[in-house]
Amino acid sequence: MIFNSLSFLIFFPIVTIGYFLLPYHWRWLWLLLSSCMFYMALIPVYILILFLLIVIDYTMAILIENASGRKRKFYLVLSLLATCIVLFFFKYYAFVNVNLEKVAQLLHWNYALPVLNLILPIGLSFHTFQSLSYVIEVYRGKYKAERHFGIYALYVMFFPQLVAGPIERPKNLLPQFFEQHNFDYDRVTGGLKLILWGLFQKVVIADRLSLVVNRIYDNLPNYQGPALVIATIFFAFQIYCDFAGYSDIAIGSAQVLGFRLMQNFRRPYLAVSISDFWQRWHISLSTWFRDYVYIPLGGNRVSKVQWFFNILITFVLSGLWHGANWTFLAWGGLHGAYYVVSQWAQVLRDKITKVWGWKEHSGIENFISVVITFILVCFAWVFFRSQNIENASYVFSHLFLGWNKLSLVSLGGIVGVPQVEFIYDICLIVLLMGLHIFQEKMCSSDISKGELAVLQSLWAKLPGYVRWIFYVVGIWMVMNWGVVADIPFIYFQF
Amino acid sequence: MTHMKKFFFKSILLVVLVFIVQSLCPGEVVIPNEITRLDSLMQYGADIIYFGDSTTESFTAEDANKASIGALLQMLIPQAQIAKITHPSYQMDVYAAYGRYILRKGYHPKFVIIPINLRSFSPVWDINPSYQFDKEKIVLDVKDTFVMRYLKPLAVFKIFEPNCSQFSYQYTRVFEGKKYLGLVKDLFTPPSSVSPEDVTLRYLQLCYSYSLNYQHRKVRSLLQLVRTLKTAGIKPIFYIAPLDYITVEKYLGSKFRERHIENVQLLHSLLAQEGVPLLDLSNSLDPEFFIWSTVSTEKGHPSEHLFLKGRMFVAMSLAKKTSMNTFFNLGL
Numbered sequence: 001m002i003f004n005s006l007s008f009l010i011f012f013p014i015v016t017i018g019y020f021l022l023p024y025h026w027r028w029l030w031l032l033l034s035s036c037m038f039y040m041a042l043i044p045v046y047i048l049i050l051f052l053l054i055v056i057d058y059t060m061a062i063l064i065e066n067a068s069g070r071k072r073k074f075y076l077v078l079s080l081l082a083t084c085i086v087l088f089f090f091k092y093y094a095f096v097n098v099n100l101e102k103v104a105q106l107l108h109w110n111y112a113l114p115v116l117n118l119i120l121p122i123g124l125s126f127h128t129f130q131s132l133s134y135v136i137e138v139y140r141g142k143y144k145a146e147r148h149f150g151i152y153a154l155y156v157m158f159f160p161q162l163v164a165g166p167i168e169r170p171k172n173l174l175p176q177f178f179e180q181h182n183f184d185y186d187r188v189t190g191g192l193k194l195i196l197w198g199l200f201q202k203v204v205i206a207d208r209l210s211l212v213v214n215r216i217y218d219n220l221p222n223y224q225g226p227a228l229v230i231a232t233i234f235f236a237f238q239i240y241c242d243f244a245g246y247s248d249i250a251i252g253s254a255q256v257l258g259f260r261l262m263q264n265f266r267r268p269y270l271a272v273s274i275s276d277f278w279q280r281w282h283i284s285l286s287t288w289f290r291d292y293v294y295i296p297l298g299g300n301r302v303s304k305v306q307w308f309f310n311i312l313i314t315f316v317l318s319g320l321w322h323g324a325n326w327t328f329l330a331w332g333g334l335h336g337a338y339y340v341v342s343q344w345a346q347v348l349r350d351k352i353t354k355v356w357g358w359k360e361h362s363g364i365e366n367f368i369s370v371v372i373t374f375i376l377v378c379f380a381w382v383f384f385r386s387q388n389i390e391n392a393s394y395v396f397s398h399l400f401l402g403w404n405k406l407s408l409v410s411l412g413g414i415v416g417v418p419q420v421e422f423i424y425d426i427c428l429i430v431l432l433m434g435l436h437i438f439q440e441k442m443c444s445s446d447i448s449k450g451e452l453a454v455l456q457s458l459w460a461k462l463p464g465y466v467r468w469i470f471y472v473v474g475i476w477m478v479m480n481w482g483v484v485a486d487i488p489f490i491y492f493q494f
Numbered sequence: 495m496t497h498m499k500k501f502f503f504k505s506i507l508l509v510v511l512v513f514i515v516q517s518l519c520p521g522e523v524v525i526p527n528e529i530t531r532l533d534s535l536m537q538y539g540a541d542i543i544y545f546g547d548s549t550t551e552s553f554t555a556e557d558a559n560k561a562s563i564g565a566l567l568q569m570l571i572p573q574a575q576i577a578k579i580t581h582p583s584y585q586m587d588v589y590a591a592y593g594r595y596i597l598r599k600g601y602h603p604k605f606v607i608i609p610i611n612l613r614s615f616s617p618v619w620d621i622n623p624s625y626q627f628d629k630e631k632i633v634l635d636v637k638d639t640f641v642m643r644y645l646k647p648l649a650v651f652k653i654f655e656p657n658c659s660q661f662s663y664q665y666t667r668v669f670e671g672k673k674y675l676g677l678v679k680d681l682f683t684p685p686s687s688v689s690p691e692d693v694t695l696r697y698l699q700l701c702y703s704y705s706l707n708y709q710h711r712k713v714r715s716l717l718q719l720v721r722t723l724k725t726a727g728i729k730p731i732f733y734i735a736p737l738d739y740i741t742v743e744k745y746l747g748s749k750f751r752e753r754h755i756e757n758v759q760l761l762h763s764l765l766a767q768e769g770v771p772l773l774d775l776s777n778s779l780d781p782e783f784f785i786w787s788t789v790s791t792e793k794g795h796p797s798e799h800l801f802l803k804g805r806m807f808v809a810m811s812l813a814k815k816t817s818m819n820t821f822f823n824l825g826l
Contacts, residue, residue, distance in 0.1 A: 002652070004650070004651060004652065005651055005652040005655075006648065006651045006652060006653055007652075009651060020498075042659075043659070043661045115685050115686075119660075119661055119664070183497055183498050183501070184497070185497040185500060185501055188501060189501070203650055468508075468511075471508060472508070472511050472512055472515055473515075475508075475512050476512060476515050476516065476519070478650070479512075479516065479521065479646065479647035479650055479651075480516075480519070480520070480521030480646050480647065480650075481521070482650030482651075483650070484523065484524075484646070484649040484650060484654065486652070486655055
């Protein structure tokens with residue numbers, strides 16, 4: 001089931017009403033059954049894979065907790081292997097197979113591994129990572145193995161974040177299944193507002209921008225410099241609105257039911273550096289890699305060379321997590337390289353700031369940093385969006401061509417849409433960035449309260465009728481400005 | 495509990511407000527070209543509506559004249575105005591929706607011509623999510639009614655998306671009688687190691703191994719269409735599009751012919767029960783009338799697409815069938 005569908009609009013109120021009407025001790029079962037239904041609406045048979053992973057990790061976590069010495073490690077490795085094998089089989093087998101075949105052809109070897117046309121179970125990378133984090137936390141002794149099988153299954157399958165995250169940690173989500181959530185007017189309406197905003201980002205902004213992006217990236221040879229630049233910038237906002245929209249709907253849905261999911265995005269395109277970007281983009285994944293890959297490798301408490309290596313390997317793995325394609329590896333690798341270079345050039349940047357006489361974190365320095373970071377991120381998005389490395393190379397090699405024909409009054413024509421629509425797209429991006437700048441200023445002015453609380457208190461200050469106008473117009477806009485096309489959430493494919 | 499009540503009443507109020515605003519300022523859904531075309535042609539008083547799929551069109555550069563069967567029929571009977579409503583993969587349940595629309599709008603063409611493409615009963619068409627045309631079907635059912643005001647929100651929330659998924663389509667099991675042949679994905683897109691001959695065999699098995707029965711979705715749509723047109727007082731003309739039966743039989747053997755006869759017989763008797771004749775052109779043409787399709791996904795597969803001489807044959811058969819020679823005094 002997808003969030004922006006009629007079936008979810010019917011499913012979610014039923015689940016919510018049932019949840020609050022049921023006695024507390026039956027609620028976990030209601031949520032589990034609802035989550036099964038949510039997942040089975042996509043490809044029913046794949047729930048068996050999910051069930052298998054749940055049984056393995058549930059059992060292994062208990063075995064780890066009860067064992068000592070080497071046995072603990074053995075069970076951990078067994079659990080990690082089982083989860084990773086499933087992930088490898090569905091997600092990476094075809095990629096590895098194709099590439100091994102190419103190598104074998106070069107070396108004139110006989111190579112005959114069968115081709116399996118498997119469809120990737122939706123959200124596999126998300127829930128496998130959530131399961132991995134649970135087993136690792138139990139192994140580290142930071143969390144007690146969950147004895148209640150149903151609750152553990154619900155931890156993996158909780159429908160708001162089952163398909164595309166946020167990737168939760170056991171210590172945040174698991175205890176919440178034991179809490180008694182009563183109907184709280186402010187919490188429920190807050191969640192609904194978040195759902196509305198998420199839908200707006202997805203169906204009004206992301207889907208609309210995707211029309212331009214898809215047209216250009218699916219027909220690259222027909223386009224040059226200006227169109228490629230516009231498409232890449234549009235893609236930057238498309239993927240943000242698509243994924244942040246999904247996350248907001250997920251967080252909002254969970255909030256309605258009384259659950260707090262972790263924040264996944266924090267205005268990433270206002271980041272002043274690549275490291276800042278990664279503290280704002282897909283936070284649940286970047287912190288996962290930080291906690292379970294980067295720090296175990298030694299983090300920054302090693303030699304400089306080893307540190308840079310740790311950064312690079314973490315980013316390449318993060319790229320690989322996204323998909324079995326060289327483009328994702330290049331995307332991750334490029335971000336890793338950015339990160340390493342930015343750390344290495346820190347001294348140089350400090351000197352430039354001093355020579356030019358800028359105060360630290362002054363407006364102009366921040367502005368230039370934001371722009372440079374955005375450009376670097378967009379360069380990396382080229383790999384992420386391209387079908388293959390050849391297409392990405394085409395984009396880079398044609399980026400500076402065709403600028404002499406540029407005319408501001410016909411930009412829409414360059415990307416193949418009417419000028420009015422193009423201006424409309426630009427207005428949506430400006431609106432989004434304007435909101436982000438406003439939020440950033442508001443939240444930085446009162447850090448102690450927490451972001452959501454700051455925004456909520458600002459919202460509450462508006463007169464009631466103004467808020468109601470916003471709600472009605474917001475819902476109307478989602479319903480009428482949304483794009484009528486089957487444009488799946490980008491992160492579903494991961 | 496008071497919080498719940500407050501929430502409940504405010505929610506109702508919000509829904510009512512949104513409903514009012516939506517009624518006053520409805521968003522627009524783009525109407526498919528074929529429907530607007532039908533409306534405008536019927537306003538000019540078209541005598542014949544000719545529905546069609548790719549089998550009515552030219553599919554090769556070798557054709558000097560690329561006229562479709564509809565266009566050729568128009569040349570044969572210039573006095574009659576023919577409204578050609580075609581789409582490469584239109585099929586019976588879309589035609590049934592058009593039938594309901596024609597009845598609802600009170601259009602009164604003298605004839606409606608409907609081709610029956612035998613491949614359209616196979617899984618390749620029947621359960622392929624790309625060939626469901628939910629948008630067309632829904633728009634035909636609600637166009638010019640008050641529901642149109644609320645169609646955009648429903649469309650944004652995926653009401654036009656087909657019920658069947660790519661997964662369920664690709665993993666559908668295909669049978670020849672009781673013999674299991676494979677999954678759709680294995681027959682439609684076999685691995686590259688499979689020989690070209692075997693690729694063709696698998697494709698033909700997928701297209702022609704079905705056995706029709708009265709419960710088949712498309713057969714029920716056919717029946718519904720006949721009854722709708724009869725209610726509207728319009729004479730339907732059904733014909734089975736020619737197929738390259740010699741080539742297909744070469745691959746599938748004599749069992750294909752047996753099944754083909756049974757399937758056509760079922761269509762004949764179904765329409766006969768409704769008092770509607772069926773023009774069976776399925777076995778009328780030899781292989782030289784057919785193009786081995788150059789449609790990318792079907793490259794190298796025999797299909798019902800015809801060269802000009804084949805299309806002309808169908809057009810002439812239809813002209814005769816519609817008795818246009820006497821009706822329009824053409825002397826054909």
